[in-house]
Amino acid sequence: MEFCVRYNHVGYAPKGPKFFLLACNAADNPLKEMQPWFDVFAENGERVYGAAMVEKGPCTYTDEFVWEGNFSSLESGGRYRISVIDTKGNVLAESKFFEVSDRLVLEQLSSTLRSFYFQRSGVELTPDRAGKWARPAAHLDDCIEFHPSMERVGTWNAHGGWYDAGDYGKYIVNGGVSVASLLLAAEFADDRRVTFSNADFFDAGSFRANLLEEVRFELEFFLRMQDDDGGVFFKVSPVRWDGFVSPSQSDALQKRQILGKSTTSTLNFAGVLAQAHRVFANVYPSFAQKCLDASIRAYRWAVENPDVTYPHNTEGSGGYGDERYDDEFFWARAMLFREVCGKVKVCSDCDRDGCDHFRNRLLSDMEKCPPDLGITWRDTQNLGWIALALQSVDPDLQVRARNTLKVVADEIVKLASEDPYGLSIRRFIWGSNGEIANHALTLFLVNEWFPSAVYVDYAKRMLDFIFGKNPVNCCFVTGSAWSSPKFIHHRISHSDGIEEPIPGLVVGGINADRQDLHRFAHYPGPQPGFSYTDERCSFASNEVAINWNAPLVAALSFCC
Numbered sequence: 001m002e003f004c005v006r007y008n009h010v011g012y013a014p015k016g017p018k019f020f021l022l023a024c025n026a027a028d029n030p031l032k033e034m035q036p037w038f039d040v041f042a043e044n045g046e047r048v049y050g051a052a053m054v055e056k057g058p059c060t061y062t063d064e065f066v067w068e069g070n071f072s073s074l075e076s077g078g079r080y081r082i083s084v085i086d087t088k089g090n091v092l093a094e095s096k097f098f099e100v101s102d103r104l105v106l107e108q109l110s111s112t113l114r115s116f117y118f119q120r121s122g123v124e125l126t127p128d129r130a131g132k133w134a135r136p137a138a139h140l141d142d143c144i145e146f147h148p149s150m151e152r153v154g155t156w157n158a159h160g161g162w163y164d165a166g167d168y169g170k171y172i173v174n175g176g177v178s179v180a181s182l183l184l185a186a187e188f189a190d191d192r193r194v195t196f197s198n199a200d201f202f203d204a205g206s207f208r209a210n211l212l213e214e215v216r217f218e219l220e221f222f223l224r225m226q227d228d229d230g231g232v233f234f235k236v237s238p239v240r241w242d243g244f245v246s247p248s249q250s251d252a253l254q255k256r257q258i259l260g261k262s263t264t265s266t267l268n269f270a271g272v273l274a275q276a277h278r279v280f281a282n283v284y285p286s287f288a289q290k291c292l293d294a295s296i297r298a299y300r301w302a303v304e305n306p307d308v309t310y311p312h313n314t315e316g317s318g319g320y321g322d323e324r325y326d327d328e329f330f331w332a333r334a335m336l337f338r339e340v341c342g343k344v345k346v347c348s349d350c351d352r353d354g355c356d357h358f359r360n361r362l363l364s365d366m367e368k369c370p371p372d373l374g375i376t377w378r379d380t381q382n383l384g385w386i387a388l389a390l391q392s393v394d395p396d397l398q399v400r401a402r403n404t405l406k407v408v409a410d411e412i413v414k415l416a417s418e419d420p421y422g423l424s425i426r427r428f429i430w431g432s433n434g435e436i437a438n439h440a441l442t443l444f445l446v447n448e449w450f451p452s453a454v455y456v457d458y459a460k461r462m463l464d465f466i467f468g469k470n471p472v473n474c475c476f477v478t479g480s481a482w483s484s485p486k487f488i489h490h491r492i493s494h495s496d497g498i499e500e501p502i503p504g505l506v507v508g509g510i511n512a513d514r515q516d517l518h519r520f521a522h523y524p525g526p527q528p529g530f531s532y533t534d535e536r537c538s539f540a541s542n543e544v545a546i547n548w549n550a551p552l553v554a555a556l557s558f559c560c
């Protein structure tokens with residue numbers, strides 16, 4: 001019978017929860033009376049902790065039988081390994097060495113945030129910041145044509161912004177949810193979270209300063225994506241899918257074009273730029289004002305154009321198709337309500353102080369858009385609920401939003417407590433790691449309003465899953481641990497001539513739908529929980545994307 005230890009391969013924070021699992025194939029019928037016991041050994045061989053493991057039972061998506069070990073009370077820093085034995089003292093499984101250290105979270109936070117710098121398009125990445133991954137500017141996108149479907153002559157400057165994922169497309173709706181998650185981290189990243197000299201980890205001196213600099217890079221691109229009438233273009237993409245070539249090679253090989261405008265991209269823009277106004281107000285006031293003005297113009301366009309569909313052309317780019325607009329309206333309205341109520345008259349038919357216009361609509365938005373367990377690029381209503389929970393213009397709405405999000409957090413905890421791996425997702429879909437990080441983020445946010453060790457504990461267990469405590473024994477973030485992915489579906493990493501992939505990128509992870517089987521992806525087992533493979537061809541499980549990295553950065557920022 002084969003046993004395996006599932007644990008956070010990077011390690012654990014000294015004061016935090018420390019859980020791991022022992023798993024074996026359930027078909028091997030492990031004896032109930034087996035009662036596994038685990039010991040934790042320090043690097044010098046000293047046994048520093050030992051306890052019985054607790055039965056978690058069968059795991060339906062892996063056909064495993066699972067036990068859980070808890071060594072949270074081991075708080076001294078150091079390097080350790082776990083050894084699991086049966087009642088006769090036979091070793092069942094062992095971990096490799098991992099760390100218990102306060103530095104880990106900051107290291108991961110810095111590396112996952114820095115990955116956005118590596119996703120920058122149109123600019124040179126300099127050796128002082130990019131190290132061996134430095135590269136020249138390419139894809140300037142400052143004079144590109146409109147897609148023929150737009151029947152529009154002329155060119156547009158859509159310079160800058162982050163590449164979306166493993167491809168070289170730039171998409172507003174996905175950039176928007178990513179920026180929104182990062183801005184949430186910024187809103188909470190005050191000094192009380194700083195326990196270390198930040199300068200050791202962040203070029204700009206602090207997490208918040210680095211984050212704002214990076215986000216501003218994307219927002220400058222967003223501002224360029226707004227048309228003169230306030231509507232916002234949907235995406236910039238190559239004419240055909242690029243091969244696994246570098247940005248410079250891609251640039252030499254084919255044209256790029258701009259597509260859109262749509263109601264979702266315009267409202268997404270409006271929501272993000274209203275939030276940017278809040279976050280940048282004290283740092284760059286004139287930029288903040290520009291964001292707010294752009295947000296209002298976008299919102300007005302969407303009110304006039306409430307159902308303009310996304311560009312259905314997907315040659316060379318992803319679809320990000322979404323025909324439902326209520327949730328984006330909710331998000332944009334809630335963020336704008338927070339910024340302008342009592343200050344700006346947004347619409348010509350608005351009441352004098354601009355509050356009732358939003359308040360009345362928000363009441364109906366709340367009815368139409370109950371919260372989800374997390375933010376996704378398609379369903380964005382949680383950003384509306386979060387905006388209402390954060391605003392203080394209307395205390396009743398604030399209480400209602402916070403209570404509603406608490407119900408969501410309690411549901412996440414309930415689901416997670418029923419799952420042997422501590423997950424609150426019930427299916428592994430494309431980008432499951434992003435979904436998991438988003439559920440963790442919901443828990444951390446609600447913990448700000450209703451502090452509870454249970455929320456934090458479960459959120460951290462979800463991060464443990466991403467960093468290695470999972471059925472495929474993989475630390476899903478590049479460059480973070482011995483098991484990190486090496487062959488990600490990422491054109492930059494493949495074409496830069498450097499062996500290691502760009503660090504700090506989280507891959508999509510386990511995806512039971514396996515849309516890449518025709519590309520001969522080799523999955524380690526037929527069960528849904530084994531639907532991950534570290535192969536370049538596996539775009540369905542091994543691609544990276546900014547909307548998965550952003551909630552991971554945000555969730556990690558709450559662990560500091």
Ligand code: 9MR
Pocket residue numbers: 164165166167169317318319320430431539543544545
């Ligand atoms: O993250 C997106 C996922 O939810 C969709 O199911 C999938 C297929 O439409 O597309 C994913 O997004 C991809 C986008 O379309 C193009 N850039 C890469 C993105 C990550 O795989």
